[in-house]
Amino acid sequence: QVQLVESGGGVVQPGGSVRLSCVVSGFTFTSYGLHWVRQAPGKGLEWVAFSPHVGSNKYHADTVEGRITISRDNARNTMYLQMYGLRVEDSAVYYCVRRGDNSGWNDFDYWGQGTLVTVSS
Amino acid sequence: QSVLTQPPSASGAPGQRVSISCSGGSSNVKGNYVYWFQQFPGTAPKLLIYANSQRPSGVPDRFSGSKSGTSASLAISGLRSEDEADYYCATWDDSLNGWVIGGGTKLIVL
Numbered sequence: 001q002v003q004l005v006e007s008g009g010g011v012v013q014p015g016g017s018v019r020l021s022c023v024v025s026g027f028t029f030t031s032y033g034l035h036w037v038r039q040a041p042g043k044g045l046e047w048v049a050f051s052p053h054v055g056s057n058k059y060h061a062d063t064v065e066g067r068i069t070i071s072r073d074n075a076r077n078t079m080y081l082q083m084y085g086l087r088v089e090d091s092a093v094y095y096c097v098r099r100g101d102n103s104g105w106n107d108f109d110y111w112g113q114g115t116l117v118t119v120s121s
Numbered sequence: 122q123s124v125l126t127q128p129p130s131a132s133g134a135p136g137q138r139v140s141i142s143c144s145g146g147s148s149n150v151k152g153n154y155v156y157w158f159q160q161f162p163g164t165a166p167k168l169l170i171y172a173n174s175q176r177p178s179g180v181p182d183r184f185s186g187s188k189s190g191t192s193a194s195l196a197i198s199g200l201r202s203e204d205e206a207d208y209y210c211a212t213w214d215d216s217l218n219g220w221v222i223g224g225g226t227k228l229i230v231l
Contacts (some may be wrong), residue, residue: 044222044223044224044225045158045209045211046208046222047211047219047220047221050219050220054200059218059219060219062217085128095165095166100171104154104170104213105175106171106175106177107154107156108158108166108168108171108211109168109171109177110168111155111165111167111168113165114165118204
């Protein structure tokens with residue numbers, strides 16, 4: 001079955017960096033785009049970034065402009081989100097989410113369980 | 122402050138029908154597919170509606186989505202206590218060149 005498993009969260013100091021991983025199984029990694037969506041404690045969902053299944057056109061929210069790198073390792077079925085210059089407001093559960101098809105007809109169809117990043121001194 | 126506006130809360134009695142709105146604009150809702158997610162406390166969100174009105178396999182037909190112009194709606198009929206959850210709408214925004222998610226609506230079953 002389709003699974004997305006995030007890891008890499010933890011406590012990070014302001015200004016620090018973190019690399020989150022999303023390991024997928026149950027589907028062909030190279031055929032699907034993947035999102036990162038985050039949720040601050042007690043708050044709503046916020047879309048963060050998107051990595052397409054192919055090509056270099058990645059997308060990200062203005063709130064993380066210039067502070068993230070998204071990459072994929074096809075051999076490991078893994079997507080990474082590297083975040084730099086972390087701020088207190090980046091504290092959130094980060095979810096990895098699959099794009100169901102490349103036309104956008106079916107999107108956000110499978111979610112991981114999330115990994116918590118806490119930015120605090 | 123999201124570009125998609127949802128009411129903070131909605132409520133209804135068991136068996137009733139409740140509707141949750143998602144108001145956007147010409148750069149997002151009007152020309153793009155809308156998705157709806159359901160989230161229970163402490164758990165990951167789940168896709169409820171995709172492409173404005175399509176239900177993934179396993180989602181009861183009590184849940185329905187619609188879109189008209191710059192607004193979308195999620196309707197839940199035959200309300201049950203287990204429907205009490207947070208609901209979010211999402212879509213692509215042509216101006217922001219990214220996806221946007223509404224602020225969420227907490228559904229209370231009275």
